[in-house]
Amino acid sequence: SYELTQPPSVSVSPGQTASITCSGDILGDKYACWYQQKPGQSPVLVIYQDNKRPSGIPERFSGSNSGSTATLTISGTQAMDEAEYYCQAWDSSTQVFGTGTKVTVL
Amino acid sequence: EVQLVESGGGLVQPGGSLRLSCTASGFTVSRNYMSWVRQAPGKGLEWVSGIYSGGSTYHADSVKGRFTISRDNSKNTLYLQMDSLRAEDTAVYYCAREGVGYGIYYGMDVWGQGTTVTVSS
Numbered sequence A: 001s002y003e004l005t006q007p008p009s010v011s012v013s014p015g016q017t018a019s020i021t022c023s024g025d026i027l028g029d030k031y032a033c034w035y036q037q038k039p040g041q042s043p044v045l046v047i048y049q050d051n052k053r054p055s056g057i058p059e060r061f062s063g064s065n066s067g068s069t070a071t072l073t074i075s076g077t078q079a080m081d082e083a084e085y086y087c088q089a090w091d092s093s094t095q096v097f098g099t100g101t102k103v104t105v106l
Numbered sequence B: 001e002v003q004l005v006e007s008g009g010g011l012v013q014p015g016g017s018l019r020l021s022c023t024a025s026g027f028t029v030s031r032n033y034m035s036w037v038r039q040a041p042g043k044g045l046e047w048v049s050g051i052y053s054g055g056s057t058y059h060a061d062s063v064k065g066r067f068t069i070s071r072d073n074s075k076n077t078l079y080l081q082m083d084s085l086r087a088e089d090t091a092v093y094y095c096a097r098e099g100v101g102y103g104i105y106y107g108m109d110v111w112g113q114g115t116t117v118t119v120s121s
Helices: none
Strands: A009-012 A018-023 A031-037 A044-047 A061-066 A069-074 A083-091 A094-097 A101-105 B003-007 B010-012 B018-025 B033-039 B045-051 B057-059 B067-072 B077-082 B091-101 B104-111 B115-119
Touching (some): A018 A031, A018 A083, A018 A101, A031 A061, A031 A069, A031 B104, A069 A083, A083 B104, B003 B091, B033 B067, B045 B091
Parallel strands (some): B010 B115
Antiparallel strands (some): A031 A044, A031 A083, A083 A094, A083 A101, B018 B077, B067 B077
């Protein structure tokens, strides 16, 4: 079965850049999405179609997807960005979430 | 307002059954790809089942043969029938709307608040 691997945790200082990776076999051939989930809340879509932001998502969130790695980048990280982040891969035969990354803003 | 509201969760014994409901407002369930996603306590997200606008259904290997996704167009409601439940099915179950069109995937853009299923004797 298809698997996506993320680092368990990422720490970042306020105002700095956080990068979260998501690795999977030929992930670049699939669509990658990213979701933010805060404790006790439902997930929120922050990136779709590799690098597009839904309406209402701040410009500091960006994404890329190539080869076997998708990356979510948070520029100018704010305290409110502290959350768990999940990648997701999709194609006509694949629907899977990554293992999740806890982003801590120190 | 676009919204999804789940219901039907609860405590059930191993081997038992439960039916979850997800009622949509602000959009039409039958015109969208809809999925159920679950999250076990302290764990990550796991896609469970999906149904295309055309009616085709898909299930994760972990629930295939035990769970069935369906919808009632007249009630604008999505369902998840869960049979032969196991302890490892204990989780918060979310329904979500997905954007899929002409081979392009737009992600799960609307989520419900989740309903908790506990399988225990």
